Amino acid sequence: MKFSRIYVNREEMFSLGVEETSGQFYVSFPVSSGFVDYAEYYAIDADMFERFHHDLASALEFVNRCRRREMDELLMQKPGSNRGSAI
Structure with missing residues (x-):
């Protein structure tokens, strides 16, 4: 995914x-698991x-x-077993 x-x-x-391959719009924010920081991406429609x-x-x-x-x-993208918390 890009x-x-x-x-x-x-x-x-x-x-x-927007995720370029699918054209899906998203909202994202940073998350930290204590081991790694990453972003979670949530699908939204064009109106949102x-x-x-x-x-x-x-x-x-x-x-x-x-x-x-x-x-x-x-x-x-579904998180793994060590899901982080929003920063």
Whole structure:
């Protein structure tokens, strides 16, 4: 998978982008397992992408649900057994 960031919010530590092979939009944020830092990617549709790009409050609501692992069904890459926690 090749993830290309389109929008980065450094203050809230998340990004929006598109996976180039599939054209799937995503939201991502950094995660740390204590051994390695990585990003988790959650699939979103084009409407969500546009809304999140222009509405920070809406984006943060979704990102925080993902950070609490409430949206795991949207994970684009399933984590291993030593899953990290959102940074």
